[in-house]
Amino acid sequence: MRYSRQTQLVEIGEQGQEKLQKARVLVVGAGGLGCQVLPLLVGAGVGYIRIYDADQVDESNLHRQTLYKMTDVGLPKVQAAWQALHALNPSVDIDIYQTRLLPSNVQTALNNIDLVVDAADNFVTTYVLSDACVNADLPLVSASVIERHGYVGAFCKDVPSYRAVFPHTPQQSGNCNTQGVMGSAVAVVGAMQAQIALSLLLDFQPSVLGQLFKFDFVTWQNTKMSFKRAEEPEQIISFIDSTALTPHDFVIELRSNQELLTAPCVDYSIKVSLQDTIDLNLPQKRLVLVCKQGVRALKLASQLQQQGHQNIAVLAMGE
Numbered sequence: 001m002r003y004s005r006q007t008q009l010v011e012i013g014e015q016g017q018e019k020l021q022k023a024r025v026l027v028v029g030a031g032g033l034g035c036q037v038l039p040l041l042v043g044a045g046v047g048y049i050r051i052y053d054a055d056q057v058d059e060s061n062l063h064r065q066t067l068y069k070m071t072d073v074g075l076p077k078v079q080a081a082w083q084a085l086h087a088l089n090p091s092v093d094i095d096i097y098q099t100r101l102l103p104s105n106v107q108t109a110l111n112n113i114d115l116v117v118d119a120a121d122n123f124v125t126t127y128v129l130s131d132a133c134v135n136a137d138l139p140l141v142s143a144s145v146i147e148r149h150g151y152v153g154a155f156c157k158d159v160p161s162y163r164a165v166f167p168h169t170p171q172q173s174g175n176c177n178t179q180g181v182m183g184s185a186v187a188v189v190g191a192m193q194a195q196i197a198l199s200l201l202l203d204f205q206p207s208v209l210g211q212l213f214k215f216d217f218v219t220w221q222n223t224k225m226s227f228k229r230a231e232e233p234e235q236i237i238s239f240i241d242s243t244a245l246t247p248h249d250f251v252i253e254l255r256s257n258q259e260l261l262t263a264p265c266v267d268y269s270i271k272v273s274l275q276d277t278i279d280l281n282l283p284q285k286r287l288v289l290v291c292k293q294g295v296r297a298l299k300l301a302s303q304l305q306q307q308g309h310q311n312i313a314v315l316a317m318g319e
Contacts, residue, residue, distance in 0.1 A: 002045070002089075003017050003044075003045050006044065006045075011202070011204060012202060016202050017045060019201060019202055019203070020044055020045045020046050020047065020198070020201060020202065021045055021046075021047040022047055023046050023047055023048070023114050023115065023201045024047065024048040024049075024050070024112060024113050024114045024115075025041060025046055025048070025049050025050070025113065025114065025115050025116075025117060025197065025201070026049075026050045026052070026109055026110060026113045026115070026116045026117065027041070027049060027050070027051050027052075027117045027119055028051075028052045028053075028101045028109070028116070028117065028118055028119060028120045028125060028129060029052070029053055029118070029119035029120035029121065029122075029125075030051055030053035030055075030067075030077040030078055030081045030119070031053070031055065031061065031065055031077065031119065031120075031121065032061075032064040032065055032119075032121070032145065032181065032183070032186040032190065033119035033121060033143050033145065033186060033189065033190045033193060034051070034053065034065075034067075034077075034081070034117075034119040034190075035064070035065040035066055035067035035068070035081075035190070036066075036186065036187050036189075036190025036191055036193070036194065037117055037119055037190050037193050037194045037197070038051070038067065038081060038085055039067060039084070039085065039088055040191065040194035040195075040198075041117075041194060041197065041198070042085045042088050042089045042092045042094075043088060043089060044198055045089070045091070045092070046092060046198075046201070047092065047093060048092070048093045048094075048095075049085075049092060049093070049094050049095075050094075050095045050096075050097070050109065050113065051078050051081060051082075051094065051095070051096045051097065052078075052097045052099060052100070052101045052109055053076075053077045053078050053081075053097075053098065054098060054099050054100045055076075055077050056074060056075060056076055056077060057072045057073050057074065057075050057076075057077055057080050058073065059073050063183045064181065064182075064183030064186045064187070065077075066183070066187075067080070067081055067084050067085075068080050068081075068084070076098045078096035078097065078098050079096065079098070081096070082094055082096050097109070100125075101120065101125050101128065101129065102128070102241045103128050103238075103239050103240050103241050103244065104240075104241050104243050104244060106128055106129065106132045107132065110132055110133070110136050110138065113138065114138070114201065115138065115139050115141070115197060115200055115201060116129055116133055116138055116139070116140045116141070117141050117193065117197050118140060118141065118142035118143070119143065119190070119193065121143070121144050121145065121146075122293075123144075123166075123294070124239060124293065124294040124314075124316045126142050126144075126162055127162065127163060127239060128239050129142070129162075130142070130155060130156060130161045130162035130163055131161070131163070131236070131238070131239075133155070133156040133157070133161070134156050134161050137156075137157060138156060138157060139154060139155070139156055139157040139200050139209060140154070140155045140156045140157075140161075140162065141153075141154050141155075141193055141196050141197045141200070142155060142162055143189050143190065143192070143193045144189075145181055145185055145186045145189045145190075146179055146180075146181055147179055147180060147181055147182070147185075148181075148182055148185050148216070148217040148218050149185075149214075149215065149216055149217070149218070150185055150186070150188070150189035150214075150215045151189070151212060151213060151214045151215065152189055152192050152193045152196060152212075152213050153165065153211065153212035153213065153227070154196050154200065154207075154208045154209045154210065154211055155209075157209055158209060158210075159209045159210035159227070159228050160210070160227055160228065160229075160230040160231070160232060161232060163232065163233055163236060164227070164230040164231060164232045164233065165212065165227045165230050167233050182217070184217075185215070185217050188215060188217075189215055192213060192215075196208050210226055210227055210228035211224060211225070211226055211227075212224070212225050212226075212227055235305070235310070237298060237301045237305075237312055237313070237314055238313050238314070239294070239313065239314050239315070239316065240288065240313045240314070240315055241315065242264070242266055242315065242317075244313075245266060245267075245288065245315070246286075248285060248286070249285065249286050249287075249288045249313075250269045250285040250286065250287050250288070251266060251267065251268040251269050251288045251290060251315075252268065252269065252270055252271075252272060252287060252288065252289050252290065252300070253266070253268035253270070253271040253272075253290050254271075254272065254273065254274065254289060254290060254291040254296045254297055254300065255290065255291055255292055255317070256273075259292060263292065263317055264317050266290060266315070266317070268290065274296055274299060274300060285311070286311045286312070286313060287301075287304060287309055287311065287312045287313070288312075288313050288314075288315055289301055289312065289313070289314050289315070290314075290315045290316075290317060291314075291316065291317070292316065292317060293316055294314055294316035297314040297315070297316065298314055301314060
């Protein structure tokens with residue numbers, strides 16, 4: 001009886017429900033988007049869900065992260081999410097990982113997975129997931145929301161990657177913490193993300209792969225575009241984490257002294273800012289560019305590529 005209203009749909013039926021029960025989904029992020037996506041996947045009867053998130057529930061989250069309650073404040077989000085989701089549908093198998101999705105653990109995260117939901121709303125994480133999904137031939141459903149704007153798209157598998165559609169870094173590195181967001185906008189985009197994920201798992205036709213949906217709740221001009229003909233970039237700048245640093249790397253630190261007071265540190269060769277003129281004659285070394293969110297590092301990487309440097313990696317150290 002649990003799924004009777006769903007299996008009544010001709011395009012789902014018992015066969016479709018069996019597909020969902022056998023499906024294995026990775027959800028990266030248990031914040032605003034994840035709190036919309038996760039209960040919809042669990043409610044629909046997706047058989048296995050793996051969740052990655054390193055954060056704890058904060059009271060400022062609750063206006064949009066409606067999976068959590070006041071009594072969850074201070075708990076790891078994955079723990080609070082597991083409790084709420086298990087209460088919603090105990091027949092769904094849920095594994096939780098209280099850690100960030102990193103270049104060093106992305107292959108483990110994708111192991112034995114059918115579809116990836118990117119609910120992290122962090123472009124570095126999205127690039128890492130997109131690169132990994134291309135290699136693993138997996139569909140990636142990625143979304144982002146800020147203020148009253150958002151988008152969601154279905155990438156990789158048989159269509160272009162996220163990098164093909166968004167080859168350049170965002171002009172601004174703001175997020176919900178710095179620019180704000182409406183909880184209802186997050187709910188709409190998150191629900192759309194879940195609908196796309198379920199449509200792919202059920203193999204609905206026409207396929208939503210290669211489609212991007214943009215939502216503007218200021219002007220109410222919501223649009224859809226196809227990116228099936230987008231071209232993959234000829235060269236990509238890879239992301240690494242600190243575990244991948246070697247003594248042979250030439251590390252360029254871009255974070256300010258103020259940022260370094262409260263940030264994780266790495267041993268670096270030189271410290272510069274984007275305003276500095278950089279002329280490096282180190283073709284035999286890998287250049288590793290370090291900043292907080294990856295935006296500055298990617299901008300500098302583009303400059304260095306124009307100077308002929310090809311062996312470049314970006315290390316985003318986060319908060």
